[in-house]
Amino acid sequence: MSIDFSMENIKKCLCMRCPVQMESQCVKDKEKIMILMTQQDLDSPMRMDEERVPGLYCSTGKAICKDINTHQICRCNECSVWMGNRLDKKETSKYFCINGKAK
Ligand code: SF4
Ligand code: SF4
Known part of the structure; x- marks a missing residue:
């Protein structure tokens, strides 16, 4: 199973409003x-x-x-891409920015 890299999903994604990335100059x-x-x-x-x-x-x-701060709390579980693709059922269900894509 792979998640579409689409504008629709980019707009739904909460990563850019996540505290893990909030202070990153690179982001x-x-x-x-x-x-x-x-x-x-x-x-x-x-x-x-x-x-x-x-x-x-x-x-x-x-x-x-x-330069992201991985001690902050991941927001993936609030995201409609996460809910729509049942990412809670995956081996790794959060912190994809550190752990890699959903498998
Ligand atoms: S994957 Fe999770 S922890 Fe990483 S930036 Fe996105 S919402 Fe934040
Ligand atoms: S599940 Fe996490 S990484 Fe995936 S679109 Fe949602 S906020 Fe972004």
Whole structure:
């Protein structure tokens, strides 16, 4: 089972509002680029390649940004992608930014 890397799921993902990432400069920089891209028409998921998106780790695997604070609380269990895909039933059900994609 794999989670779609789609604009729909990027919008639902809570990683960018998660305390684990809140203070990360690397995440803030990626977020700025994403906002610029979406403002310029780029609805195209083609332009939103995985490395540019600081989230949806259940689909893409571990975070590229290394300045995240993994002592904070993961918000995956509040997310509709998580609920829709029954990620609570997976071997690893949270902290996909550290543990890698959902399997
Ligand atoms: S996977 Fe969980 S801990 Fe990691 S950024 Fe997303 S919501 Fe936060
Ligand atoms: S389950 Fe976690 S990593 Fe996956 S979309 Fe939701 S908040 Fe993001």
